[in-house]
Amino acid sequence: MAHAVSEPAGRTSDRGPSSDVRQAAAGIANNDWGERAARTGIAARGLAFLVLAYLVVRIALGALGDGGTSKTASGPGVAQAVAAQTGGQVMLFVLGIGLLLYALFLALDAVRHHDDASSDWKRWLERVEPLFGCLLYIAFGAYCLVRVFTDTSKGQSARQSDRQQTQWSAEVLRWPAGWLWLGGLGVVLFVIAAVQLKRGVKRNFEDELEVGRMGRHIRSIATGLGIGGHVGRALMFGIVGWFVLGAAVENDPRKGKGVDGAARMLANSAFGPTLLAVLAAGLAAFGLYQFVEAKYRKV
Known part of the structure; x- marks a missing residue:
């Protein structure tokens, strides 16, 4: 196992979380079952992105008059799409457990790694991303499990999702300097996009893979999927x-969209279906790349 941590028991590290927490996290990650759980979680994330790519394709096809979808291109939409398949309840249960395992992996990653950063602020900043992802996937995984044991026949429609996004944007715009808060969120999303693009173009994702275990052919596939996948996420x-x-700029809450709302607005523009096809290809590439990570990721 990579990145093993060895610090004297009872000693607090000046470079991150206490040694007791770090050693506990290392004990879980270095356990065979812990490693299997982490890899299962990464694969579950890959499945979620593949379903998301499928929903984006259906939105694009709907704009071309060839069978769209009322399911949202979002976490709830992914859960709804999985549940609608034959054996969907079992698949959704497995997906929910897998996503919770991925959240655990992110929490362990935040605690154990990132101590090689050049400064304290950068070290803690690098921990923010996996911790935020941990919370996000806990919510997503829990949502999937709740849907398994509740009525799954009534999923959130695209219209309901769009209404909720508009209401949320309108609420933020009513805050003092609300346009500034909403604009700040837009800027943050652009920064995340830039980070993902840099990560893909510079192939930084390869640092997290056990490339020594990969043959030339597998590594070429992983590189291609990793570049395409991270560029796709940057586009999203x-x-x-x-x-x-x-x-924020136009003070119009109707334009504050998530992935689903943005995709549906784009679908009705001149080059929207083409752009959505590119987005779907990138998201599918990222989903497939997650399966490569599931086998070769340093955990």
Whole structure:
């Protein structure tokens, strides 16, 4: 196992969380079952992105008059799409457990790693991303499990999702200097997009892979999927950031969209279906890359 931590028991590290917490996290990650759980979680994330890519494709096809979808291109939409398949309840249960395992992996990653950063602020900043992701996937995984044991016949429609996004944007715009808060969120999304783009173009994701275990052919596939996947995620964050920033600048909550709302607005533009096809390809590439990570990720 990579990145093993060895610090004297009872001693507090000046470079991150206490040694007791770090050693406990290392004990879980270095356990065979802990490693299997982490890899299962990464694979579950890959499945979620593949379903998301499928929903984006359906939105694009709907704009071309060839069978759209009322399911949202979002976490709830992904859960709804999985549940609608044959054996969907079992699949959704497995997906929910997998996403919770991925959240655990992110929490362990935040505690154990990132001590090689050049400064304290950068070290803690690098921990923010996995911790935020941990909370996000806990919510997503819990949502999937709740849907398994509740009525799954009534999923959130695209219209309901769009209404909620508009109401949320309108609420923020009613805050003091609300346009500034909403615009700040748009800027943050652009920054995330830039980070993802840099990560893909510079192939930084390869630092997290056990490349020594990979043959030349597998490594080429992993590199291609990793570049395409991170560029796809950058496009996703950039598109949403564009609409959120537009809502702030024009003081129009109807333009503050998430992935689903942005995709549906784009679908009705001249080059929207083409752009959505590119986005779907990138998201699918990222989903497939997660399966490569599930086998070769340093955990």
